[in-house]
Amino acid sequence: MRALWQKLYGWLDERIGFDDFYKNLLDRPEPRGNWWNTLGSASLFLFIMQVLTGIFLTVYYNPSPDHAYESILYIMNDVQFGWLVRGIHHWGASLMVLVVFIHMLRTFVTASYKYPRELTWLVGIGLLLITIGMGFTGYLLPWHQMAYWATTVGTAIAGSVPFLGDFILQALRGGPDLSALTLQRFYAAHIWILPLLLGGLIGFHLFLIIKHGESHWPDKED
Amino acid sequence: MNEETKTQINAKYERELQRGERFWPDSIYKDAIVALGIFLLLVMLATFVGVHDSPKADPSDTSYIPRPEWYFLFLFKFLALYGQIPILGKIEWIATVLIPGVAIGILTLLPFIDKSPHRYYAKRALPLAIMFIMVLGIVLLTMLADYPTVAHDGSGLPGLIQAVAGLVVPAIVYIAFTVMAYTLRERAVRAITVTAALGGALMVAFTVLAMVAFPLPAQETAEVPATLSDQISAGQDLYSIHCVECHGDDGMVEIISGVAGLEGKVVSIINSRDVLYTVNDASMAEIISYGRPDSGMPPLGRAYNPEGLTRAEIDYIVLFMRYTWDDRFEAPYIPPLYPPLAEGEVPTYSVHIQPIVKRYCISCHRPGKDSNAYYMDTYANILNSGDNAGKNVIAGDMNSYLIQTIQHTEILDADGRVLVGVMPPTSQLKPDIIDVFIRWVMGGMPE
Structure with missing residues (x-):
């Protein structure tokens, strides 16, 4: 049995190269870190939690004005542990915005955005804005009063841009008012467009972090 | 940044790695x-x-006060306060697009704006101070989000104090930063630090003043029925208030009697298969909302009646009708209207009487209805309102009008004419409910 396992490992290692993974990803030297340095990985963990719980929710959720509210009630009342998964997704969204924002503040305070990590910062701001976009689009999906009217006002703000405002408003809402189209649009943005963007940019962000290493905590010499 | 600085930075990082971790x-x-x-x-x-969750979205209910997710609250407050500024406040896009756009732009391009190679906090007084005021402002505006900008008497003082805390002080501090950075140059660190601390203290002080001087108005948080059985119960309560008079508590009425203005009107028997099998939920909700004005049914929905029901409430009524009368639907367990009484237990208003009254009495006994002005909407009104105030409920008295009429004994005046008819006029309460009323009155009507 053991021999078989070793054989299998050897075969895979020959083709994948676990040693390279270990050397390049895990066994990296790092400056002495502290607990503030865990905020980035905490954001990543929250993103993964949101993806997993979100996929579960799409199994039952129905993005139409007639059924969205009822499908959420069904998840909350009738699906086994539906209330737990939705609860984690709901609170995870708030926590993710908070953690990503504090992560940005930490980077600002330690000035980690300076050479050679300017691009990491730029991508990071993109991640922060998309995270907020995820919150904004996800908030409409339960199709309750608060969601409906908050989105009405939120999209109206986007509509106040000079010259382009009307176009942006119509593009966001799919018409002059909130409708089934708006819900479909926000749903598509929430489960496809923004998560794909977010996932891609996270990959780039991580690549840059591994390339340049985590920044060290600045002292008087810096 | 020149190559020499880059080499220095990289060398320093190598040293940090040497004494670092894995x-x-x-x-x-x-x-x-x-x-x-x-x-x-x-x-x-x-x-x-x-x-x-709040109730289901209702596009016709334009009176709903929107409230965004908590992390947008500061932006809403900022817009509200900005809108108070004379003249400039009318140009909406400055606050909605220009200022947030500039802030995000600066944040994004930060590495290219802040070009100094220094990372130690003492050498970065200006950026840290700017960020400190920004974050403090965001936190304070979020905390102020629910506080109204106009006081009860219509004065704009609360809004003014909030604007000082969230707009005026930060603006002044930012202007001061700019002036100091350009005039004092290297010596600005101390001045900037002191200004930031003072400005921050002022912002906190004005926020606290706004919150203490004009406290939050008491908010009524309506419990939203979340489960099917809660929604059906809510629907039954609403049906009992708005529909029972004409359609009867079992929906079997065919000819209306005893309702002013609609006497003798013929109505559909709404618990019949003819109605339930042929009218779907959406149509049923639409009928309740728009009414049947030509046949005498008033519009009950807010879209056609400013004081009417919300869409969610109408949906609850439809659910109640389906699960009670439609034999294709199987009702879930619905908790009893009031907790059952133990031997000798005295019921209270809030636990027992209120839900019963809401379902069986308020339909007629509320303001705007002809019921001898006897209103049963509050504890005080039940005890003391109407033409026969003082006689309706008397502690420990079995001759209280309420007790007599619900046991189908009419109250006659001195000439033998009917003063108060039997209650409810066209049906009779179940014995256990009558028992609850008797025990309550005999037990001294506890609240």
């Missing part, structure tokens, strides 16, 4: 602990706090 296992271990903590926190929040 990603595995040193950093991963901390990350894992934080991830576990976050997971536990989320499970606790989902379990013990839960998610509080």
